[in-house]
Amino acid sequence: MKSLTLRGWVTLVVLVALALLPVFVSMTGREFFLVLATRLVILAIAAVSLNLILGYGRMISFGHAAYLGIGAYAVGIPVYYEIYNGFIHIGIAVVVSAAFAFLTGLVCLRTRGVNFIMITMAFSMMVFFAFVSIEEYGGDDGLVIEVRSEFGQWVNLENDTVLYYVCFVSLLGILYLIRRIVHSRFGMVIQGARGNEARMQSLGFDTFRYRLVCYVIAGALCGYAGALLGNFTSFISPEMMDWTRSGELIFMVVLGGTSSLFGPVLGAGLFILLEEILSGFWLYWQLIFGIFLILVVLFAKGGIDSWLGRRPER
Amino acid sequence: MDESVILGIKDLYKSFGGVAATNGLTLDVLEREVHAVIGPNGAGKTTLVSQLTGVVLPDAGQVVFRGRDITRMPAYRRPHLGMARSFQITSIIHDMTVLENVVLAVQAKAGHSYRFWESAIIDDQLTEPAMRALTQVGLETEAMQVAGPLSHGEHRQLELAMVLATDPELVLLDEPTAGMGREDSTRMVSMLESLKGSRTIILVEHDMDAVFALADRITVMVEGRAIATGTPDVIRADRLVREAYLGEDINTAIKSARET
Ligand SMILES: Nc1ncnc2c1ncn2[C@@H]1O[C@H](COP(=O)(O)OP(=O)(O)OP(=O)(O)O)[C@@H](O)[C@H]1O
Ligand SMILES: [Mg+2]
Numbered sequence: 382m383k384s385l386t387l388r389g390w391v392t393l394v395v396l397v398a399l400a401l402l403p404v405f406v407s408m409t410g411r412e413f414f415l416v417l418a419t420r421l422v423i424l425a426i427a428a429v430s431l432n433l434i435l436g437y438g439r440m441i442s443f444g445h446a447a448y449l450g451i452g453a454y455a456v457g458i459p460v461y462y463e464i465y466n467g468f469i470h471i472g473i474a475v476v477v478s479a480a481f482a483f484l485t486g487l488v489c490l491r492t493r494g495v496n497f498i499m500i501t502m503a504f505s506m507m508v509f510f511a512f513v514s515i516e517e518y519g520g521d522d523g524l525v526i527e528v529r530s531e532f533g534q535w536v537n538l539e540n541d542t543v544l545y546y547v548c549f550v551s552l553l554g555i556l557y558l559i560r561r562i563v564h565s566r567f568g569m570v571i572q573g574a575r576g577n578e579a580r581m582q583s584l585g586f587d588t589f590r591y592r593l594v595c596y597v598i599a600g601a602l603c604g605y606a607g608a609l610l611g612n613f614t615s616f617i618s619p620e621m622m623d624w625t626r627s628g629e630l631i632f633m634v635v636l637g638g639t640s641s642l643f644g645p646v647l648g649a650g651l652f653i654l655l656e657e658i659l660s661g662f663w664l665y666w667q668l669i670f671g672i673f674l675i676l677v678v679l680f681a682k683g684g685i686d687s688w689l690g691r692r693p694e695r
Numbered sequence: 696m697d698e699s700v701i702l703g704i705k706d707l708y709k710s711f712g713g714v715a716a717t718n719g720l721t722l723d724v725l726e727r728e729v730h731a732v733i734g735p736n737g738a739g740k741t742t743l744v745s746q747l748t749g750v751v752l753p754d755a756g757q758v759v760f761r762g763r764d765i766t767r768m769p770a771y772r773r774p775h776l777g778m779a780r781s782f783q784i785t786s787i788i789h790d791m792t793v794l795e796n797v798v799l800a801v802q803a804k805a806g807h808s809y810r811f812w813e814s815a816i817i818d819d820q821l822t823e824p825a826m827r828a829l830t831q832v833g834l835e836t837e838a839m840q841v842a843g844p845l846s847h848g849e850h851r852q853l854e855l856a857m858v859l860a861t862d863p864e865l866v867l868l869d870e871p872t873a874g875m876g877r878e879d880s881t882r883m884v885s886m887l888e889s890l891k892g893s894r895t896i897i898l899v900e901h902d903m904d905a906v907f908a909l910a911d912r913i914t915v916m917v918e919g920r921a922i923a924t925g926t927p928d929v930i931r932a933d934r935l936v937r938e939a940y941l942g943e944d945i946n947t948a949i950k951s952a953r954e955t
Contacts, residue, residue, distance in 0.1 A: 566809075566821075569799055569808070569816075572788075580782075585803040
């Protein structure tokens with residue numbers, strides 16, 4: 382067996398801890414940790430999907446939380462109409478997210494830099510206001526989801542531990558998927574266009590279309606995370622898509638390390654821990670948190686993952 | 696049109712804010728020739744290459760490649776017709792390895808890249824041609840190194856390897872020896888010599904030794920126009936050219952170029 386690096390050890394320990402967490406919870410009876418961990422894992426999926434465009438493609442989307450919202454409402458609205466089939470929920474979440482990514486991507490991927498950031502944010506705010514204005518689904522008061530998605534008799538999401546494991550296995554699957562994508566021909570093109578777009582075009586790549594496909598994949602994956610979030614929270618509201626939520630996802634990615642496979646998971650973990658600890662101390666925890674994040678961005682290029690000794694490979 | 700014309704340039708115009716960088720340029724490039732383009736700084740050589748590759752679109756005129764009008768074709772489609780360019784200012788992907796850079800060039804020609812599952816860097820269909828191109832330019836031992844930190848000379852070699860890896864019919868080289876020391880530059884010239892005859896090469900170059908060693912024909916550009924085209928001997932003997940480029944007084948040459 383290959384000897385593990387520090388980085389490998391941290392990855393392994395975090396994954397094993399997450400895998401065994403329900404055992405710990407059932408022994409100690411501290412349900413609270415399961416709630417925390419479920420949220421962590423779902424946000425980790427969202428962060429990992431954002432990293433595909435932000436880290437590997439340097440498409441700094443400030444509207445990624447919109448997909449969490451779309452995914453959550455893809456559970457909430459059907460349940461409101463008494464459609465409980467989870468496959469339908471997931472299907473709607475993924476397809477609508479992909480379609481939204483495709484249509485908005487056609488516009489925003491023609492821009493770069495700050496314009497891209499602003500336009501992605503603007504599109505997410507459009508979704509935000511759209512849901513605020515639909516009274517039927519609660520407007521800005523939000524929507525209560527009484528029942529979780531149904532997946533037949535084998536997977537009962539009403540059981541919190543089952544829901545947690547569904548989220549955890551999803552995270553593993555999506556990490557593996559991203560890993561394959563990043564090393565594939567497609568992933569090479571995305572990373573090449575990050576490094577030198579003009580050169581990629583002169584080699585013969587229609588970089589716009591490759592980026593668009595990448596943007597759609599990331600959106601669809603985050604929509605999936607949104608469907609899990611909808612099941613988890615049982616209360617959804619447009620606030621989930623607020624631009625500050627998108628900002629938090631960016632922070633998780635940057636905190637953990639952009640264009641590192643596992644970095645965003647660590648980032649999401651640290652984010653949630655800090656949020657818990659700091660919010661217990663002080664009402665204005667977000668201020669401290671903001672300062673901390675700015676320091677990370679300024680002084681720890683590469684995020685946690687680079688402290689763990691990541692080599693300059695991808 | 697002559698069968699053996701691979702690239703026809705007709706009455707090409709391009710101006711940047713009133714300054715004509717290309718000013719009515721007409722030029723035929725023949726199949727399998729090394730066609731050197733020379734001229735003083737700012738003559739419009741790079742602008743010409745950029746219009747041929749689609750990075751810059753002409754204001755007027757026509758570019759025909761193998762009988763096909765490509766004047767307004769997007770840049771990313773032209774390599775698929777068999778054109779490839781190198782850049783005067785090295786243009787590589789700095790955070791990738793040397794091999795990955797060249798693999799991308801091979802990949803560009805190997806059908807679409809909407810393949811999401813198999814790893815590219817262990818795919819023999821990509822790495823073998825890539826290693827061949829690297830060997831050709833003498834960079835095979837650096838294959839696994841990250842491209843960014845390499846020396847200027849190695850960057851230029853990589854730049855050429857990326858061109859060769861796409862196996863083009865028409866190669867556009869914008870000052871391949873730019874910024875090189877004599878040793879590197881001599882090596883580059885002998886590398887280009889080995890390509891001679893197997894494909895068409897448009898060579899923009901300031902180094903006259905390289906030009907006269909390699910070129911079958913030479914076009915001299917001044918102020919966006921071709922003032923002379925001919926074999927090296929003809930060009931050497933041309934009065935205008937001597938004044939414009941090989942001699943000292945560029946201003947008289949420009950003046951007489953305007954008069955003709
Ligand atoms: N993008 C641009 N915007 C404005 N002016 C430009 C641009 N590109 C080129 N020019 C101008 O067009 C003219 C021709 O430039 P070009 O780079 O084609 O010359 P060149 O022959 O390649 O010169 P050199 O030998 O220095 O490489 C110059 O006057 C240059 O300043
Ligand atoms: Mg030039």
